Amino acid sequence: MIVRATPDAVARAARRLRDGELIAFPTETVYGLGGDATREQAVAHIFAAKGRPRFNPLIVHVPGLAEAEALAVFDDRARAAAERFWPGPLSLVLPRRPDSGLSLLASAGLDTVALRAPAHPVAQELLRAAGRPVAAPSANRSGRVSPTTAAHVRGEFGDAVAMILDAGPCRVGVESTVLDLTGGIPSLLRPGGVPLEALVALFGRIETPAPDDATPRSPGRLPSHYAPNRPLRLGVTEARPGEALLAFGPEAPPGFAAVLFLSRSRDPAEAAANLFQMLRRLDRPEFAGIAVMPIPEEGLGRAINDRLARAAAPRPASVGYSPRRSGS
Ligand code: TXA
Numbered sequence: 421m422i423v424r425a426t427p428d429a430v431a432r433a434a435r436r437l438r439d440g441e442l443i444a445f446p447t448e449t450v451y452g453l454g455g456d457a458t459r460e461q462a463v464a465h466i467f468a469a470k471g472r473p474r475f476n477p478l479i480v481h482v483p484g485l486a487e488a489e490a491l492a493v494f495d496d497r498a499r500a501a502a503e504r505f506w507p508g509p510l511s512l513v514l515p516r517r518p519d520s521g522l523s524l525l526a527s528a529g530l531d532t533v534a535l536r537a538p539a540h541p542v543a544q545e546l547l548r549a550a551g552r553p554v555a556a557p558s559a560n561r562s563g564r565v566s567p568t569t570a571a572h573v574r575g576e577f578g579d580a581v582a583m584i585l586d587a588g589p590c591r592v593g594v595e596s597t598v599l600d601l602t603g604g605i606p607s608l609l610r611p612g613g614v615p616l617e618a619l620v621a622l623f624g625r626i627e628t629p630a631p632d633d634a635t636p637r638s639p640g641r642l643p644s645h646y647a648p649n650r651p652l653r654l655g656v657t658e659a660r661p662g663e664a665l666l667a668f669g670p671e672a673p674p675g676f677a678a679v680l681f682l683s684r685s686r687d688p689a690e691a692a693a694n695l696f697q698m699l700r701r702l703d704r705p706e707f708a709g710i711a712v713m714p715i716p717e718e719g720l721g722r723a724i725n726d727r728l729a730r731a732a733a734p735r736p737a738s739v740g741y742s743p744r745r746s747g748s
């Protein structure tokens with residue numbers, strides 16, 4: 421349902437976010453599909469609604485620097501970038517604070533998080549009223565262009581999104597620039613609303629990695645995807661000695677050293693919400709490996725299987741695990 425973004429409608433949208441629901445809202449770049457970034461289930465529903473075939477980390481939206489500093493570690497560079505470009509179309513990839521309370525799925529399991537303070541007054545009002553960080557990818561289905569009007573959003577999701585806040589067309593019209601500040605040299609992960617020249621003016625040198633990752637990663641870069649240290653075995657129906665199990669469904673086969681249930685009721689959204697957290701819990705030296713039961717290749721199951729397959733693939737010993745970094 422499209423609703424004009426009056427103060428009353430924004431307050432209702434904020435309540436829905438706090439209740440764990442998804443709402444679509446305008447930013448100065450594109451419309452976003454937002455959910456409470458501290459709730460794994462809300463974030464899982466974002467991925468389900470978008471129909472993304474894989475889990476890419478999402479941008480977490482906050483009103484400003486003060487709120488952002490509670491979620492990630494800001495060094496002098498990060499603070500300078502935020503002071504110069506926030507609120508505005510720049511997302512900063514930074515180390516997550518261990519006590520951030522953020523959903524691990526929002527970061528696709530990584531130790532980093534992309535943060536942005538949007539400049540749109542409706543987005544600002546919504547974030548302040550919600551009083552919590554909001555994970556929001558562009559409000560389009562996977563593989564389609566980002567929406568810049570409320571009608572576009574409805575065209576993407578129909579009635580699957582309960583509330584679309586309408587504030588007219590977006591001013592910038594392209595997504596935010598994504599800048600990774602977790603390494604030595606600031607690295608442009610996605611060109612966007614803040615031009616590269618403006619970043620170069622602030623930082624001097626900016627690295628621009630090939631988007632398709634065709635070239636080898638420079639040393640010291642953080643991997644763009646989380647993978648456990650223990651070997652992963654997929655589609656498992658029988659135990660091997662010392663293995664821990666990620667179970668899917670009501671029952672686990674016997675003989676595993678430990679068992680965690682991704683979802684006893686076979687709910688892929690619940691499994692997605694548990695995935696990274698449970699992988700981390702089982703990624704311990706006392707286990708010979710992590711086995712995962714078969715997960716049906718449908719809906720969010722596809723994204724779960726994609727991520728597990730990448731994590732199970734052999735990794736080059738010298739450069740660490742750094743598979744494709746993909747856009748969204
Ligand atoms: O303008 C925008 O940024 C819009 C509006 C709604 O704010 N949002 C948006 O979000 O475009 P999304 O989820 O469609 O794009 C997120 C981008 C992806 O390219 C993703 O790979 C990158 O940010 N990203 C997010 N977190 C990351 C992280 N921890 N490390 C590396 N890249 C990250």
Ligand code: MG
Pocket residue numbers: 557558566748
């Ligand atoms: Mg997008």
